[in-house]
Amino acid sequence: MLYTSIHHLLGVGILDWVAQLPPVGFGMRVLMLSDIHGNADALRVVLESAGKWDAVWLLGDFVDYGPEPHVVIDIIRDLRPDALVMGNHDNAVAFDTDCRCAQEIHELSEYTRREVSLKLLSREQIEWLKTLPKTVEIILDGRRHYIVHGSPRNPLYGYVKPDLQPAELRLSLTPSMVALRPKPVEADVVAVGHTHVPMSITVDGIKVVNPGSCGQPRDGDPRASYAIYNTEVGSVEIRRVWYDIERVARKIGELKLEDRYSKWLTAILRAGKVQPP
Numbered sequence: 001m002l003y004t005s006i007h008h009l010l011g012v013g014i015l016d017w018v019a020q021l022p023p024v025g026f027g028m029r030v031l032m033l034s035d036i037h038g039n040a041d042a043l044r045v046v047l048e049s050a051g052k053w054d055a056v057w058l059l060g061d062f063v064d065y066g067p068e069p070h071v072v073i074d075i076i077r078d079l080r081p082d083a084l085v086m087g088n089h090d091n092a093v094a095f096d097t098d099c100r101c102a103q104e105i106h107e108l109s110e111y112t113r114r115e116v117s118l119k120l121l122s123r124e125q126i127e128w129l130k131t132l133p134k135t136v137e138i139i140l141d142g143r144r145h146y147i148v149h150g151s152p153r154n155p156l157y158g159y160v161k162p163d164l165q166p167a168e169l170r171l172s173l174t175p176s177m178v179a180l181r182p183k184p185v186e187a188d189v190v191a192v193g194h195t196h197v198p199m200s201i202t203v204d205g206i207k208v209v210n211p212g213s214c215g216q217p218r219d220g221d222p223r224a225s226y227a228i229y230n231t232e233v234g235s236v237e238i239r240r241v242w243y244d245i246e247r248v249a250r251k252i253g254e255l256k257l258e259d260r261y262s263k264w265l266t267a268i269l270r271a272g273k274v275q276p277p
């Protein structure tokens with residue numbers, strides 16, 4: 001009896017320990033998520049539909065626009081992400097400064113920051129936002145990964161878009177112009193967010209991935225967007241999943257915002273692209 005108990009305890013202990021070791025040699029499935037923007041419903045559906053993952057990388061902009069920034073922060077902290085960077089909206093909320101986002105949506109962003117994010121987030125959550133790094137570098141399966149919300153050139157505010165001219169695209173991947181011969185970031189894979197448009201392109205041998213926006217897509221497809229990245233083969237799969245947009249619309253309604261802003265916000269979620277107010 002005593003032996004069985006000790007054996008049992010020992011066995012469970014070793015199994016627990018083995019379960020905590022990272023998988024070796026089979027590649028990892030990395031769940032990449034960006035621009036959740038207070039949309040906890042979209043986030044939950046993505047986490048349920050993504051299947052098993054070995055690591056999760058979060059590319060910033062957890063707050064503003066959506067009705068539940070406080071819930072989003074609770075969920076992502078519970079996930080214990082392997083990489084986590086600050087977005088321009090996280091920075092704006094944390095340090096009470098401008099988000100410098102696109103003119104067509106700037107007014108809505110300011111309104112929701114004041115009337116939603118700053119009212120619903122706890123003091124402690126705002127302090128936590130202040131601690132987020134702007135860039136994270138990870139080496140996995142021999143590949144160097146550079147993780148940032150905007151661009152290596154401009155971590156909070158830069159846009160990496162496929163329609164940039166090759167020279168601009170190269171510049172956006174160049175962290176500093178101070179060096180005598182500026183050169184692109186030393187990475188095999190650069191993961192970015194910020195544009196709310198999914199992308200997977202190769203620039204000068206660097207794979208640049210944007211998983212799109214989980215909580216406020218702007219490419220004309222209203223479904224939540226995310227990416228599954230396989231570290232061994234280096235493949236990226238962009239996925240889209242429906243979530244209950246009308247449920248989020250009701251939550252926006254319950255906040256009793258000014259009509260102009262609640263309608264504007266809801267129209268963007270339904271269309272999956274920026275709409276005029």
Ligand SMILES: [Mn+2]
Nearest residue numbers: 035061087194
């Ligand atoms: Mn964003």
